[in-house]
Amino acid sequence: MQDLAVLFKGNNFQRLMGGLGVTLELSLISVALSVVLGLAVGVLMTLKNPVIHALMRLWLETVRIVPQLVLLFLVYFGLAKTFNLQLSGEAAAVIVFTFWGAGEMGDLVRGAITSIPAHQRESAAALGLTKAQSWRYVLLPQAARRLIPQAINLATRMIKTTSLVMLIGVVEVLKVGSQIIDAARYDAPQAAVWIYAVVFFLYFFACWPISLAAGWLEKKWS
Amino acid sequence: MKKLFALVLVLALTLIPAALADAQARTLDEIKESGKLTIGVFSDKKPFGYVDENGEYQGYDVVFARRLAEDLGVELELVSVDAPNRVEYLTSAKVDIILANFTVTPERAEVVDFALPYMKVALGVVSPDSALISSLEELRGKTLIVSKGTTAETWFTANEPDVNLLKFDTYTETFNALLDGRGDALSTDNTEVLAWALENPGFTVGIETLGSLDTIAPAVQKGNESVLNYINEEIKALAAENFFHADYEATLKDVYGDAVNPDNLVVEGGVID
Numbered sequence: 068m069q070d071l072a073v074l075f076k077g078n079n080f081q082r083l084m085g086g087l088g089v090t091l092e093l094s095l096i097s098v099a100l101s102v103v104l105g106l107a108v109g110v111l112m113t114l115k116n117p118v119i120h121a122l123m124r125l126w127l128e129t130v131r132i133v134p135q136l137v138l139l140f141l142v143y144f145g146l147a148k149t150f151n152l153q154l155s156g157e158a159a160a161v162i163v164f165t166f167w168g169a170g171e172m173g174d175l176v177r178g179a180i181t182s183i184p185a186h187q188r189e190s191a192a193a194l195g196l197t198k199a200q201s202w203r204y205v206l207l208p209q210a211a212r213r214l215i216p217q218a219i220n221l222a223t224r225m226i227k228t229t230s231l232v233m234l235i236g237v238v239e240v241l242k243v244g245s246q247i248i249d250a251a252r253y254d255a256p257q258a259a260v261w262i263y264a265v266v267f268f269l270y271f272f273a274c275w276p277i278s279l280a281a282g283w284l285e286k287k288w289s
Numbered sequence: 290m291k292k293l294f295a296l297v298l299v300l301a302l303t304l305i306p307a308a309l310a311d312a313q314a315r316t317l318d319e320i321k322e323s324g325k326l327t328i329g330v331f332s333d334k335k336p337f338g339y340v341d342e343n344g345e346y347q348g349y350d351v352v353f354a355r356r357l358a359e360d361l362g363v364e365l366e367l368v369s370v371d372a373p374n375r376v377e378y379l380t381s382a383k384v385d386i387i388l389a390n391f392t393v394t395p396e397r398a399e400v401v402d403f404a405l406p407y408m409k410v411a412l413g414v415v416s417p418d419s420a421l422i423s424s425l426e427e428l429r430g431k432t433l434i435v436s437k438g439t440t441a442e443t444w445f446t447a448n449e450p451d452v453n454l455l456k457f458d459t460y461t462e463t464f465n466a467l468l469d470g471r472g473d474a475l476s477t478d479n480t481e482v483l484a485w486a487l488e489n490p491g492f493t494v495g496i497e498t499l500g501s502l503d504t505i506a507p508a509v510q511k512g513n514e515s516v517l518n519y520i521n522e523e524i525k526a527l528a529a530e531n532f533f534h535a536d537y538e539a540t541l542k543d544v545y546g547d548a549v550n551p552d553n554l555v556v557e558g559g560v561i562d
Binding site for chain 2: 076077078082143144148235238245246247249252253259
């Protein structure tokens with residue numbers, strides 16, 4: 068029990084919650100930006116223009132192939148070294164996660180749009196809807212429904228991957244956990260199990276509501 | 290959409306003018322002028338640099354960091370660094386000084402400038418009592434846990450190809466891996482393993498000194514002479530009050546107990562005898 072007590076020693080618990088706050092803040096900003104940008108990117112990806120197509124392809128392959136940690140180091144240390152562009156760790160994290168999220172989200176949006184049968188577009192045109200109207204009332208609403216499961220998957224993956232930002236100096240929930248474990252490592256060497264268990268539940272309760280909301284939306288729309 | 294566009298525009302306007310030259314570390318005068326000294330320390334490596342239960346930085350390195358800022362008459366900002374990114378923090382001018390138990394090696398000296406040493410160490414190897422490893426021969430063919438970017442990783446890679454290395458990013462992970470039995474032994478600085486073994490019954494440091502005797506020193510960006518000189522002058526001046534012995538008493542003694550003679554670890558005035 069002495070090991071569990073570490074969690075409530077001093078203001079350890081508040082610090083852990085503060086760390087969770089950092090994790091959630093970075094995730095929410097990045098996911099929100101990714102969804103907004105991803106919708107636009109997805110529409111761009113469906114265009115036939117070869118230049119845009121090549122650019123989008125390049126973006127998507129970059130975020131798929133380059134590990135997020137490398138992107139974080141490039142933006143945080145690389146930009147500082149090459150252009151003396153000193154970003155805070157938080158800003159670098161949001162940029163990298165949005166770059167990644169918007170690219171992947173765009174591809175999901177593209178997939179959802181192209182999966183809508185051609186007759187939907189044709190029927191919309193036959194009804195006299197303009198191009199913008201058919202996007203707004205026919206194509207995007209249907210695409211959104213097909214998008215939800217994969218978008219949720221992406222969002223939870225982004226939340227979990229934010230633990231990498233500790234390597235660019237941002238103290239988020241996992242790093243706080245690591246600090247607490249280390250500070251107690253002589254007095255309560257087994258505290259690691261408890262602290263990691265708590266961190267596990269914190270991640271769980273961060274991601275679970277998103278899954279619930281997705282389930283609710285799917286049911287509502289089906 | 291309008292708001293987002295405005296945000297992107299503001300971001301671009303603030304960032305582009307900054308994109309000019311190399312990341313040049315701040316000189317001593319610039320630090321004084323800003324009123325703040327930024328030092329990179331460990332935040333999960335007790336007893337050198339760690340965060341206590343009240344969220345305050347503590348440890349042997351941190352005590353020295355506080356003194357450096359105090360004597361300069363500026364505020365201190367501590368930044369949490371990890372072993373693999375210590376050099377990056379200096380080369381990209383994210384911090385003024387690294388005081389994170391940084392062992393001096395020729396390779397590192399090519400990319401950063403080291404000040405006078407304030408500690409000395411060798412490598413140590415800790416293993417469970419049930420399968421104690423007490424010589425280098427016994428270690429060959431076994432799995433050794435090391436932390437990425439440390440002297441232990443470099444030394445074993447260069448000198449002992451027959452030892453299988455299992456590498457982790459952070460110190461916490463390496464010690465947890467040993468506890469979980471994912472490797473046969475763990476190697477890092479002897480100070481570190483001695484302290485850890487003392488608190489973890491069932492584990493013993495079978496090899497107390499390995500490799501060459503290394504020194505631990507503060508580091509600054511290559512060519513940042515004004516800050517380097519300031520640290521060196523401080524280290525020399527602090528010898529008069531036996532500062533690092535007092536620092537040892539305050540931060541390390543509890544951890545090493547009476548088994549370790551402080552003169553074997555502490556370097557006063559930058560002089561190695």
